[in-house]
Each structure stands twice: as structure tokens, then as C-alpha cells.
Amino acid sequence: MSNAETFGRQAATYAKGRPSYPPELFDWIAAQVPSHALALDVGTGSGQAAVALAGHFDQVVATDLSAAQIAAAPQHPRISYHASPAGQSTLADATTDVVTVATALHWFAAPEFWAEVRRVTRAGGLFCAWTYHRAEVDAGMEAHLLSPILDLIDPYWAEGNRLSWRGYDPVELQMPFTPVVMPEFACELSWSAEDFADHIESWSAHFRAREDGHAAALSDIRKTALNILGNDVRKVRLPLNTLGARIS
Template identity: 35%
Template sequence: MQEVKHTEQAWDCATGNGQVALELANYFKEVNATDISQAQLDQAETRENIHYSISRAEQTNFPDSTFDLITVAQAIHWFDFGAFYREVRRVSKPGGILAVWGYGVMQFADHQINEQLQHFYCVVTNPYWDPERRYLDEAYQTIPFDLPEINIPETFAIEQSFTLASLQGYLNTWSAVKKMQQKTSPKDPVGEFISGLQEYWPVAAMQPATFPIHLRVGRVE
């Protein structure tokens, strides 16, 4: 937030169920939050200063020179980069900030668990990930970033603890796992993976993990 000059208007692009928009609403007079999925927006919590709407990232109805801050969380790797950056330049105020970020695959503190998870991610499920996933694997350093970049020296991560059951539930949400299950049914690749972890992981135990956050920040000139 220290790079943002004014806090009148923010746009949270590809807001999903509005988690980032809710945070922005604590700092900005008005937040516009857009997504292409009405089902996602239907799950979003409302606030008086948040305005949700259906819109593509690359083409909106916002007036020129509107926003002090534009954010994109876990989504820019799906965009048409050139068209999106043109829209950012159009709707951003001069000197406005674009902040984009995504999170990588979790890393467990226990090295045996982590080795098994990395193998499941990098080898077992690898053929089933969409090609755009590589941008997250490359820490967002290879996404085209068409703005003068602001160096952010801090590193960020999401911390979360899992039981075997909650990890199994989380892995079953992976898009690659869903594709894999369709092709390998009736096999249960996640169930097999979880069974293999029981050698290192007592069933009721909580194991800490971190999701590294990959952040790029630029200023519109």
C-alpha cells in the first residue's frame, strides 16, 4: 500500500468470491470487483463500498483514468496479456499501481512429506496441468509484465496447517487431479498418495505448510 498515492478507487480484477475486494474495502473509498463467473460473484460477501460486476479482464466499461490501484490474484496467467495491459493503461490514473500475484504449490516443513508432495505434483499430476500453470511454477517471473516495475524486496507466504484428511480434501480440488481422476477412474490417485503418507504422518496430526506468494508490482506512467 505504501506505493499507492491515493485511495479513492480500486479495481480487483478476477475477484472470484471477493476475498481481495473485502481487504481493499478497508482502505479504499470505492472498490470495483469484476469476474467472468456469476457463480463466483454470487458467493461474494457484500460491503457498501464494493461494487461487483461481470466483466472480462481485457474489456471493461470503466471510464478512462479511474483507478488508483488494480489488483489481480491468482488469475493473470489466464489473461490475454497484451489486451489486459492496454485496458490497465486506459482505466488507471496516471501513476496508478498494478499489483498481480499468485501462489505456488505448498511446501511442508517435514522434508519427507514435502518430498512426497513434490513428487505427486511434479511427476504424478504433471501431465494433467494446463500449460498456463508453468507461470506459477516459474514464480511469475516469466509472465509478460508491460509496466515499469517496482521492486518489492519483501517475500510473502500463506501459512496453513493440514491434517491428512484436510490435505486430501484440498488435493481433490486441483484441476489436474480432477482431469486425472476422469482418465484413471476408478483409481483414486489422491487416496493412494494419502495412504503412502501415513508412514510419516499420524492420522490426527497437524502438519504446517507454506504457500509461497509470487508478486509483481508496476506503475502506470
């Protein structure tokens, strides 16, 4: 099953389980460029980053290979969604101020994508990508929910997922631009155990494991964990691995 099929078939789960990214990240992105006419968000999924960018840029073009994912994204007057491959943005040459990729670069970092970034970005524009690192949760959620599920779904991570977990290394991702130093960012969340379980279920490896006959076992882990952990609001931290570059 391709990654587009995986995410497309669980578009509603993805939209429900993925949090918004920290506002400070988008403040930083906007501060790096003098013009705020156009941002391109590639691999937009259900549009979390595109919506945040729309608070800083006059227009956002958001693309994703999965039409089902885009259908689950919120409509916004400044956002134009397109179902298209990462290396085919529909934009004219040297027209975008920023290109962003939120939790997706590991699926399509290849020469044709980097050539598209260079083609559509204005001189002095910014490329910025990020992805989740391993969640930091309290001991109860670690023991009863996160660790048991990670153990079960480990064989179902695609190589792209594993690249993501390793962090966004510019050499491994074949990025042809000089990296810029970025601040550290993290999603700081107040979630119940059920909220966190919903997030876990948005992972592609969780979906693949369910499809491969582990749905009952995963459901049992979730049910047992929620019975033990209850409805208390807990602190969940999702650190972000980041990669940025100035396009000359």
C-alpha cells in the first residue's frame, strides 16, 4: 500500500488526531522573509500548517498527493488547495516567499522536489520543514499506552517514517541548499489519554498494523490504558525536528 493510499484511507483519523503546530514556529518563518505575498505548503495533509501560514501570508497554496486528505482540510479564504505531487506545485517561477513541509518531507525528499523548491522560490526566500520527534509523556501514559503500542507497530514503520524519527539530516535528505540554524520548537499540549490515543491512531504504522490483523490487539491496549489513566488532562510534549534553508 502506498503512503498516499495509507493517509487517504484514514484522512478523517489524521485530521482528528494531528494537533496544530506551535504559533512561535510560524512567527519565526514569517520573520525570515521581507515579503508575505505567497507561501507554498507541500504535503499539506489536512491543512494544519496551511491554516497557520494564512495568518501571516496573503495567499497560501497547499498541495498534497492525496485528494482525500485535502477534502478533510478546513476551507480558508487565503488558502488554495491542489491535489498534486510534491514536485509539481502549479506555481510560476520565482513566485513564492516561503516553502514549508510539515511532517511529510521524509516521503518525497528527492532531486525533483528540491528542483521545484528552487524553481518556485524567490531569491532570498525560505525553505522550512519539520516533523515530530518521539512524544514526551508522563510515566503512566508511557507505560500503559505509548510503549505497548510502539512495541506492537514497530515492524510497520516505512523507511520514510524511520528517516523522520532519526531527525531531518540535510545530507540524508539530499537537500542541495545550505541549512540555516533554527530555534527549537515543540507542540506543548494539554491532552487526555484519549486525545493522545487519537493522535497515535493517526500514525501510518498504526494503520498498517490494524490492516495486517492487529486491530483487536491495538484496541485492547487503548481500552485498557484509558480505563487505567482516566480522563485527567495531562501534559504532552511533541518536540519537532526541523530543517531550514535560504534559497539564493
